[in-house]
Amino acid sequence: MNLAKFRRVRLAHLPTPLEPMPRLSAALGGPELWIKRDDCTGLSTGGNKTRKLEFLMAEAQHQGAEIVLTQGATQSNHARQTAAAAARLGMACHILLEDRTGYNHENYRFNGNVLLDHLHGATMEHRGTGLDMNAEMEAVAQKLRAQGRKAYAIPGGGSNPVGALGYVNCAFEMLGQFNDQGLAVDHIVTATGSSGTQAGLIVGLKATNAGIPLLGIGVRAPKPKQEENVLALATRTAALLGCPGVVGRADVVANTDYVGEGYGIPAASTLEAIEIFARTEGILLDPVYSAKAGAGLIDLIRRGQFKRGERVVFLHTGGQIGLTAYTHAFNVKS
Numbered sequence: 001m002n003l004a005k006f007r008r009v010r011l012a013h014l015p016t017p018l019e020p021m022p023r024l025s026a027a028l029g030g031p032e033l034w035i036k037r038d039d040c041t042g043l044s045t046g047g048n049k050t051r052k053l054e055f056l057m058a059e060a061q062h063q064g065a066e067i068v069l070t071q072g073a074t075q076s077n078h079a080r081q082t083a084a085a086a087a088r089l090g091m092a093c094h095i096l097l098e099d100r101t102g103y104n105h106e107n108y109r110f111n112g113n114v115l116l117d118h119l120h121g122a123t124m125e126h127r128g129t130g131l132d133m134n135a136e137m138e139a140v141a142q143k144l145r146a147q148g149r150k151a152y153a154i155p156g157g158g159s160n161p162v163g164a165l166g167y168v169n170c171a172f173e174m175l176g177q178f179n180d181q182g183l184a185v186d187h188i189v190t191a192t193g194s195s196g197t198q199a200g201l202i203v204g205l206k207a208t209n210a211g212i213p214l215l216g217i218g219v220r221a222p223k224p225k226q227e228e229n230v231l232a233l234a235t236r237t238a239a240l241l242g243c244p245g246v247v248g249r250a251d252v253v254a255n256t257d258y259v260g261e262g263y264g265i266p267a268a269s270t271l272e273a274i275e276i277f278a279r280t281e282g283i284l285l286d287p288v289y290s291a292k293a294g295a296g297l298i299d300l301i302r303r304g305q306f307k308r309g310e311r312v313v314f315l316h317t318g319g320q321i322g323l324t325a326y327t328h329a330f331n332v333k334s
């Protein structure tokens with residue numbers, strides 16, 4: 001398998017750092033914790049979508065696109081990174097934003113990722129909840145094509161086999177860092193949403209026979225649905241990469257116990273995770289994804305699923321700019 005045979009534009013600051021978290025490890029009294037800093041991919045405050053966009057935007061360029069479309073929730077990190085990538089490559093960007101949380105707060109509607117979408121020059125339109133957003137986007141793309149525009153549509157989260165190649169690459173990058181530093185890693189833990197991150201990682205880990213289990217912590221769908229989505233995308237990604245069949249059903253594990261009330265709605269454990277990471281390591285998690293994964297990591301250590309003597313790597317997928325959209329969730333006093 002050979003990633004270099006795929007079209008790619010360089011958008012991310014790579015490799016992202018792999019760092020120890022000694023104070024968080026001590027505070028939890030469990031395994032030795034490390035963090036892979038994909039919040040530091042560099043493009044417009046960083047995050048995991050930038051790795052996917054290196055492959056997706058190269059496809060868009062190759063097809064001669066002058067406008068890219070994508071979709072996501074109001075505070076979509078993926079939409080913001082797509083808007084930035086389009087600006088960088090001289091393409092227009094049009095975003096469909098779904099009101100998935102029902103939040104009406106001023107900061108939720110106009111701050112955080114929405115502010116950055118605007119600054120990058122993206123145009124936006126809105127949808128209510130419960131629609132097939134990829135279908136909505138395709139309809140808009142068709143309308144643009146009928147007007148003679150060359151439009152390239154990127155699915156929600158950039159999660160198709162081309163986008164997932166970005167996380168195959170991340171798996172290779174991490175394994176290189178573990179090998180260089182002589183770090184025997186027992187588990188990798190990350191947030192899982194539209195599935196491209198977990199699917200790409202598991203393909204990379206299995207194709208190299210790394211022997212490191214990956215746990216995805218869900219942010220939206222129930223466990224059976226999440227695992228089904230990840231397995232389906234991993235299967236297609238492995239085929240694209242030329243190593244069909246490397247991922248089996250048992251390799252795909254998601255824990256969806258930390259979603260709380262729903263997508264984009266922080267639970268008490270989400271807010272606790274943000275506070276613990278911020279105060280022990282000076283690291284910011286985001287309220288929609290990485291802090292739900294962080295809450296899972298913390299709880300599974302407290303329950304003894306990850307224990308002393310083990311080494312666990314937490315993949316930080318970014319999204320911190322979203323904190324400024326969630327001031328209502330924090331009891332801020334000056």
Ligand SMILES: *Cc1c(COP(=O)(O)O)cnc(C)c1O
Pocket residue numbers: 047048049077078157159191192193194195196197198286289290317318319
């Ligand atoms: C999109 C996103 C995720 C989830 O990644 P998927 O590839 O969609 O599963 C996790 N964290 C952050 C910050 C994200 O923006």
